[in-house]
Amino acid sequence: MIYTSSGVGSARRWIRWWPAATAVTAVALGGLLLLALVACGSGTGRLSGHPDAADATGSAGLGGAPAATGSSGEPQTGDDDGGAEHDPGGSGGDSSGDGGDGGPEVTAAAEDCVGYDPANLTIQQQGDAWLMRDGNHAIKNFATKVDAEDGVKVARNWTRICYIGRGNDRPDRHRYIITYFQDPSGLPFGPAPHFDCIPYDPAELAVHGPDGDGWGLRAAATPLLFLASAADAERARLVASGNRQLCVIGQGNGMPDPARYQLEHWRQ
Template identity: 30%
Template sequence: MRRTPRLILIAACVLAAGTACGGKGGDPVTAPPTFSSVMSPSAAPATSAAPSPARTSARPSPAAPSWPSPADCVSYNPNNLTVHYEAGIHEVRDGSKVVARLHGGPGEQIGEQGLALAQRYKRHCFIGRGNGREDENAYVFDYWRDSSGKRTTIPGEDEACSSYDRGNLQVNDMGSGHGWRVKDDDHVLHVFDDESDARDGRLVLAKYGKICSLGSPPDDDQDYVTYGK
């Protein structure tokens, strides 16, 4: 019996180590796994957003007062005014309340002027009352507030008023205790007891371009009224 060819065949199968001999011819040969030595870059650390600048709320500067404060005023009903004359004084009254006093003779139109002026407003205001000076009235300044809506005619008003430049108003000390004044260059508009009163007067005068005076006192310490227009 010849066995050599069979032994050679067996040896060949052993050497083939799992090839077609005795194996499943349809199975694929599995390749050994491979590993990459390339490392993926690590993720960059997240950066936080820059902090927003702190918000500061600046407080607006308080607005400058538009009228003297506190105000010294007499309130009245412009529809209830009458004029009374006695001993050289024309009084404009609301009932028993005295609204204005103007010095003048019995035949003058001072009372009519004062009445027409008062009827235009609802408040008669003052700067400097109670200043304690011997000639107190000379240092009291009048102004008028709260229009009534009436357009009354003041007799002889053009002669009672003088113009000034409200952009050129100056406040200065007259010295030697004589008080303060508000003026437009050489045009003195009014004198006041102290600097505070003078600055309040300037505040009022800066709203107008004319200053008017009613009444015909023999001197500045007598009763008269002023107003701006």
């Protein structure tokens, strides 16, 4: 390249003013940079400090809303009653079933039992019937002496006799009263009574009803008992579920009120 004198003079003048120009430019650029940094810092501070701001890992959680907490500080679940579960079967009794027909759940009737001394059982004729007694305490009527003796043979193996349906107010109330025994006595087994039993599979037990004027307990298609209420039938189902045979003493007796002289008991 060839430079002329005029170009050299211009170059000399530019060289003489270069330091000043550079300083001014640096100051200007520094000012702009400072303004830019202040602006960015101000924006960042507003985003992080705004009360409505929350990121994906903040208190809002992944679902976008904070979990509600109760006075204990733990997440609240369930209904307004504190998450307590509801019992559709109600309270009372110790078990419930669905009646066998898909109906509402039924709570079993409360147990109704009377203790006695199995070593003190006797029989006594009373009119045209026979009475099983514990001292002065009458326990059960039978139509014949043989039935009463069989009743003692069964009862001496236990210490409590229980009744289902004893509180019913039906005109033929004894038809709806069922008996069973509890609490083994530990006494030596005496002569075996005459067993008149219906075998069944406990897995097939179900309550049906109302059947006519009562509730039936069945094992599959086999009818076992007839009770005055669904609660009584459910209690009978619970007792029957722990056994495999329903036995009756005095079945087929010729008394005017035959159910009054029958004694039900269960066997394995």
